[in-house]
Every structure is written in structure tokens, then in C-alpha cells.
Amino acid sequence: MTAELTEAPPKRRDILAAVFRFQSLFGLVLVFLAAVVYSPSKNGELLFLDSGNLFNVVRSISEIGILAVGMTLVILIGGIDLSVGSVLGLASVGSAVLLVNNDLGVVPVVLAVLAIGLGFGLLQGVAVARFRIQAFIVTLAGMQIARGLARIWSGGQGITITYGDAPGQAPAVFSLLGERTFDGLVPIPALIFIVVAALAVLLLRVSSFSRHVYAIGGNEKAARLSGVPVNRVKVLVFGICGLLAALAGIVHAGQLNFGGPNDGAMYELDAIAAVVIGGTSLSGGRGSVVGTVAGALLVGVLRNILALNNVDSNVQLLIIGLVIVLAAGLQRLRPASVS
Amino acid sequence: MTRKSAIVLGACVLLAACGTTHENTGAAGPSSAAKCGGPSGSYTIGMSQANVAEPYRQRMDDDIRAAAAAVPQFKVNFADAAQDNSKQVEQVDNFLTQQIDLLIISPNEATPLTAPVKRAFDKGIPVLVLDRKVDGDAYTEFIGADNVDIGRQAGQYFANVLLPQGGKIAEIRGLAGSTPAKERGDGFAQGIQGHNVQIVATQDGDWLRDKGQQQADAILKAHPDIQAIYSQNDPMAEGARIAAQNAGRADLPITGIDGLPIEAGGIKAVEAGRLSATFVYPTGGKEAIDAAKKILLDCQPVPKTQTLGTQLVTKANAAQVYATLNEGK
Numbered sequence: 001m002t003a004e005l006t007e008a009p010p011k012r013r014d015i016l017a018a019v020f021r022f023q024s025l026f027g028l029v030l031v032f033l034a035a036v037v038y039s040p041s042k043n044g045e046l047l048f049l050d051s052g053n054l055f056n057v058v059r060s061i062s063e064i065g066i067l068a069v070g071m072t073l074v075i076l077i078g079g080i081d082l083s084v085g086s087v088l089g090l091a092s093v094g095s096a097v098l099l100v101n102n103d104l105g106v107v108p109v110v111l112a113v114l115a116i117g118l119g120f121g122l123l124q125g126v127a128v129a130r131f132r133i134q135a136f137i138v139t140l141a142g143m144q145i146a147r148g149l150a151r152i153w154s155g156g157q158g159i160t161i162t163y164g165d166a167p168g169q170a171p172a173v174f175s176l177l178g179e180r181t182f183d184g185l186v187p188i189p190a191l192i193f194i195v196v197a198a199l200a201v202l203l204l205r206v207s208s209f210s211r212h213v214y215a216i217g218g219n220e221k222a223a224r225l226s227g228v229p230v231n232r233v234k235v236l237v238f239g240i241c242g243l244l245a246a247l248a249g250i251v252h253a254g255q256l257n258f259g260g261p262n263d264g265a266m267y268e269l270d271a272i273a274a275v276v277i278g279g280t281s282l283s284g285g286r287g288s289v290v291g292t293v294a295g296a297l298l299v300g301v302l303r304n305i306l307a308l309n310n311v312d313s314n315v316q317l318l319i320i321g322l323v324i325v326l327a328a329g330l331q332r333l334r335p336a337s338v339s
Numbered sequence: 340m341t342r343k344s345a346i347v348l349g350a351c352v353l354l355a356a357c358g359t360t361h362e363n364t365g366a367a368g369p370s371s372a373a374k375c376g377g378p379s380g381s382y383t384i385g386m387s388q389a390n391v392a393e394p395y396r397q398r399m400d401d402d403i404r405a406a407a408a409a410v411p412q413f414k415v416n417f418a419d420a421a422q423d424n425s426k427q428v429e430q431v432d433n434f435l436t437q438q439i440d441l442l443i444i445s446p447n448e449a450t451p452l453t454a455p456v457k458r459a460f461d462k463g464i465p466v467l468v469l470d471r472k473v474d475g476d477a478y479t480e481f482i483g484a485d486n487v488d489i490g491r492q493a494g495q496y497f498a499n500v501l502l503p504q505g506g507k508i509a510e511i512r513g514l515a516g517s518t519p520a521k522e523r524g525d526g527f528a529q530g531i532q533g534h535n536v537q538i539v540a541t542q543d544g545d546w547l548r549d550k551g552q553q554q555a556d557a558i559l560k561a562h563p564d565i566q567a568i569y570s571q572n573d574p575m576a577e578g579a580r581i582a583a584q585n586a587g588r589a590d591l592p593i594t595g596i597d598g599l600p601i602e603a604g605g606i607k608a609v610e611a612g613r614l615s616a617t618f619v620y621p622t623g624g625k626e627a628i629d630a631a632k633k634i635l636l637d638c639q640p641v642p643k644t645q646t647l648g649t650q651l652v653t654k655a656n657a658a659q660v661y662a663t664l665n666e667g668k
Contacts, residue, residue, distance in 0.1 A: 040437070042437075042438055047436050047437060047438075050436060052436065053432075053433075053436040056429065056432040056433070056436065059429075060425070060426075060428075060429040060432075063425060151515060151516065154516065156515035156516045157516050157521065158448055158450070158516055158518075160449075160450040160474070161450070178454060252425065255425070255428075255451075256424050256425065256428070256448075256450065256451030257450050257451065257453070257454070258424065258448060258450040258451045260424065260448060260451075260516070261515070261516045262422070262514070262516055262517075263423075263424060263425075265422070265423075266423075303429075304433065307418065307429075307430065307433040308433060308436060308437060310416045310417075312417075313391070313417075313418060313419035313421070314419075
């Protein structure tokens with residue numbers, strides 16, 4: 001084949017590839033523009049574009065966003081993690097108990113809780129990789145186990161975190177998680193989310209780990225045959241996902257000054273929604289963290305503009321459901337050659 | 340209202356605003372007068388509900404909607420947090436973006452909602468807290484019933500009416516970790532204290548009918564000698580009734596709490612004889628709109644706390660209580 005003959009089709013395919021690759025970014029821009037158009041205004045000012053409001057949106061998705069970054073990795077290897085919401089609850093309870101009842105400092109508490117999340121994830125990874133139990137089942141069990149642990153550890157009660165130097169009070173620095181920096185504008189959880197997302201993008205750009213993850217998701221058998229340490233990568237991915245769920249739990253506890261044994265329920269589904277809207281294929285091997293971040297933001301902006309217009313909460317559920325279906329539908333339209 | 344009376348009222352309001360100081364007027368604390376535009380204004384009220392999956396909370400919204408419909412100056416925006424603290428924080432933030440004139444909130448949990456409620460209050464927006472409290476005192480008025488007291492009255496009903504000679508009973512509790520479950524349990528324990536009523540089985544029914552049935556099934560198997568069941572809400576009590584019937588104990592006395600004045604609610608269940616009694620847990624919806632009227636239209640101060648009383652509902656007064664609670668609907 002000569003160069004002239006093949007020139008035109010690849011170009012079109014490149015554009016198509018870009019559109020599909022960044023479908024959630026395009027979606028986000030569309031939803032954002034629609035939000036500006038439909039924004040209620042007061043005294044000639046568009047309420048949606050108010051900087052305080054825009055940061056409210058980023059803050060509101062930061063926990064789900066952190067979970068969704070971990071979820072993206074798991075889904076990229078063709079897995080799923082249903083336990084993240086419960087692990088978030090466990091981590092929020094753990095943070096509160098260790099700070100309040102055990103009177104530990106912030107650094108040991110954060111390290112301990114992160115270790116719990118990492119350990120929980122690694123165990124699930126071992127069950128999936130070594131014992132070949134489906135991820136859906138392993139993490140379904142993990143979801144119940146983490147929730148049970150959260151309820152037992154908290155004694156079934158939500159634990160209030162108060163700040164000060166007295167025994168039973170947490171160091172004030174932990175309450176920073178609920179605050180805003182840069183002139184009281186940028187919420188700390190949003191910053192943490194941005195850092196997590198950036199690290200994940202980096203991880204998936206530069207390392208051989210990235211190639212392994214995509215290879216396993218694309219074709220596990222082929223990956224194994226070509227020397228990818230499949231089991232090790234799988235265990236590690238579940239570990240990272242658990243670690244991030246624990247981090248989200250710490251953020252959750254700090255933001256709300258509260259460790260709730262029932263908190264984080266259904267967050268796993270919100271995280272999966274962000275990943276799917278972000279264009280990551282549930283069968284693995286295709287997708288990106290950037291897409292997930294855009295997906296999470298898209299849902300946040302959508303929810304925000306619907307709330308500002310007082311759309312009934314049940315109708316909001318309906319609309320967000322339709323967006324998920326639309327995103328998944330676009331996936332099916334994607335030509336096989338475009339990845 | 341005629342134009343003349345409106346002018347007179349407006350003048351009175353103006354005079355009152357100039358001549359009096361509110362108790363919460365201060366350098367830091369916002370004044371309800373700051374938001375008060377009198378009866379000629381129009382006001383947007385934000386109502387943040389912990390969740391509308393429970394019929395009790397749906398009824399609270401309905402009570403607010405019905406009471407606000409009678410006030411042409413009021414427009415109420417409703418939000419549902421679906422039992423999620425984070426989501427409710429987000430909703431309050433959204434209301435602040437919308438620049439509402441008054442916030443009504445029934446918090447999912449106290450502590451997590453304290454900061455956003457304070458943010459609203461510090462901006463000079465009057466805040467009415469319904470049913471569940473927030474920490475501190477950065478709110479305008481708390482309106483709610485006393486779960487401990489209702490539990491206590493339920494306990495006393497067991498001790499004095501159902502089992503005056505004493506006996507063994509089972510308790511089906513709400514969702515573990517929720518404040519009302521603890522309070523309704525603590526109050527009940529106080530109510531039966533010193534009497535020979537003994538709780539031989541306690542299980543969590545998560546406030547749900549099917550879970551209540553499931554737990555009662557097991558309890559009746561393990562303790563066939565129990566003489567009554569105390570359920571912390573009506574739906575679990577209804578579930579327990581089905582379990583009792585299946586176990587051949589159709590006459591087992593079962594009581595609930597909530598007493599919702601709706602077709603599927605506890606009052607009708609008492610009237611039909613499925614429950615021995617229930618205790619009305621008022622929603623405070625109507626009272627909240629009354630308070631909003633006082634603050635926004637009349638520029639009057641409101642008390643910091645308004646505790647709503649409960650009411651024992653038995654077969655004898657069920658029909659009458661039902662009618663009273665649905666007056667004007």
C-alpha cells in the first residue's frame with residue numbers, strides 16, 4: 001500500500017480516536033456549557049460560575065474522585081471493586097477511634113488507616129489473583145466484611161471528632177481537611193484529589209506497571225505468556241485501590257469531623273459510574289484516569305446545576321442514570337480498531 | 340389582606356424593628372431582623388432533608404409543603420440527601436449559592452452538618468433545625484420531639500398497661516449507629532426500670548419492615564415465651580406482627596413508634612388492631628413554617644428550642660388522632 005492511499009483514512013480515524021478517547025472531556029465541556037446557559041442568576045451574576053460554587057463542585061466529588069481513580073486501575077485489569085464504599089466507612093471510623101479513643105497523633109493515625117486500607121486491598125487482590133475467585137464475589141464479600149468491621153470498631157455509633165489538646169480530642173491539624181486554602185477558596189479535599197489523580201496519571205504514563213495493567217486487561221492469557229507478572233500486578237492494583245479508599249475515608253472523617261459506621265454506602269457505585277462515564281471499558285484494557293476525572297467532574301457539574309435549578313432529587317437520579325447509559329452506549333459505537 | 344392593613348402592618352413592623360433589639364442581635368451573631376422584609380416581600384426557603392426514603396421524612400416534607408402553600412410569600416426548594424452526610428453538606432452549600440432567605444434542615448447526623456449550618460447562620464440566614472440537632476448553638480431554632488421521652492413513655496406503657504405483673508419481652512431496634520435507635524432504646528430502659536419487665540432479646544431491624552419480620556421470626560423461635568414486642572418504629576412492628584401470626588401468636592401485643600397519619604402509617608395499624616399502640620413522633624413541618632413566618636414576615640424572635648410532645652395512640656383514640664393530624668390537608 002502506498003502512502004497516498006492510506007493517508008486519508010488514518011486521519012479520520014485519528015480524530016475519531018481522539019473523540020472516543022476523551023469522550024468524557026467533551027461531555028464535560030458540553031455539560032459545563034449547558035450549566036452556564038441554564039444557570040440561575042441573581043443581580044446579573046450567574047450563580048453557577050461563582051468561584052465559590054465551582055469549588056463546591058470539586059469538593060463534592062473529591063471523595064468519589066479518589067475512589068474512582070483506584071477503581072479505574074481495577075477496571076483496567078478487567079476487575080471490579082465493590083468494597084471501596086465500605087472501606088471508606090471503615091477508614092473514617094478508624095480515623096475517629098484512633099484519634100479520639102486512642103488519643104494517637106495525626107501521623108500515626110493516617111499511616112495506620114492507610115495501612116489498613118492497603119492490607120484490605122492486598123488481601124482481596126490475593127483472593128482474586130492467587131485463588132482465582134471472581135473480583136465481583138471477593139469484593140462483594142469485602143464490602144460486607146469492611147462494613148461489619150466498621151460497625152464493630154465503632155460500637156455501632158458514629159464517633160464525633162472534637163479538636164484540642166485535652167485527652168479524647170484530636171490535634172487541630174486534622175480539621176484542615178474540612179477547610180479551604182488560598183483565601184478560603186480551594187477546599188483541601190479537592191487538592192488531595194488533584195494530587196492523587198496526577199500521581200495516577202503519572203504512574204500510567206511512565207512505568208512498565210502501566211503496560212502490564214493494560215496488557216492484563218486486554219488479554220490476560222497473552223500477558224501471562226509474554227512474561228507479565230500477572231498475579232503480582234493484580235494484587236498490587238487491588239492494594240492501591242484499597243489504599244485510596246482508606247485515603248478517601250480519612251478525608252471524609254476530617255471533612256465531617258465524624259466517623260460514621262454507615263458512611264460511604266453506595267459510593268462504590270458512584271465511583272464505577274465516574275469510571276464508566278470516563279470511557280473506561282468494563283471489560284478492561286481500555287480507558288484512562290484523565291477520563292475518569294472528567295467523568296467525576298461531569299457528574300458533579302450535572303448534579304450541581306440540577307440542584308441550583310431545584311430539579312426534584314428523583315428526577316436528578318433519572319438524568320444521571322441516563323448519562324451513564326449514554327456513556328456506555330458511546331463505548332459500543334467505538335470502532336474496534338480505535339483504542 | 341387589604342392594601343390598607345398591609346400598610347398598617349408594614350408600619351408596625353418597621354416601628355418594631357427600630358424600637359426593639361433581638362436577643363441574638365450582636366456583632367458576630369446574625370439577626371433574624373436582618374432577613375426580615377415583612378409581609379410584602381417574597382422569600383425562598385431551602386429545605387434540606389436527610390432522606391425521603393423513610394415515610395416519616397416524606398411526611399415532614401409534605402407537612403412543610405402544605406403549610407407553606409398557605410403562605411403566598413414563601414417558595415420552598417426541597418433537597419434530599421439520601422442518608423449521606425457529605426451529600427447534605429453539598430446541598431446546604433448549593434442553597435447558599437442560591438442565596439436562600441431561610442434554611443430548614445433535618446440533619447442526617449449532627450456533627451457533620453454543624454459546619455455548613457454555621458456557615459449559613461453566620462451569613463445571616465436564619466436556620467431552623469428539625470428533628471435531629473447540630474452541635475453548638477449556631478442555629479436559630481431547634482424544633483423536634485424528644486426520642487428519649489418517647490421511649491420512656493413506651494416503657495411506661497409496657498410497665499403499667501401491657502404487663503403490670505411483669506414479663507418477658509423482646510426489643511426490635513432501628514439501625515445500629517443511628518441516634519434515634521440509641522435514644523428510643525435508652526428511654527425505654529428508663530421506662531421499665533424498677534418494674535418486672537425484662538428484655539430477653541434485642542435485635543436490629545434497621546427501621547425496615549422486612550428486617551423487622553425476619554428478626555421477630557428468629558426471636559419467636561428462640562424465645563417462644565415472650566409476652567410482648569417493643570419495636571422502635573411502626574414498619575418493624577408491622578413486620579413483627581406478620582412473624583407473630585406465622586408463629587401462631589396472633590394475639591401477641593406489639594407496639595411501635597412514629598404514628599404517621601397516613602394510610603400506611605402506624606395510626607391506621609393501631610385502628611385496625613395490628614398494633615397495640617404507637618407513639619406519635621411529630622414531624623415539626625408545620626411548626627417550622629410557623630417559625631419561618633414569625634422570622635421573615637412578622638420580624639419576631641423565636642425561641643431557641645421548641646420541643647414537640649408525643650401522644651399515645653391506642654384503639655380508643657386512633658381515629659380521632661388521625662383526623663386531627665390531617666386537618667387542613
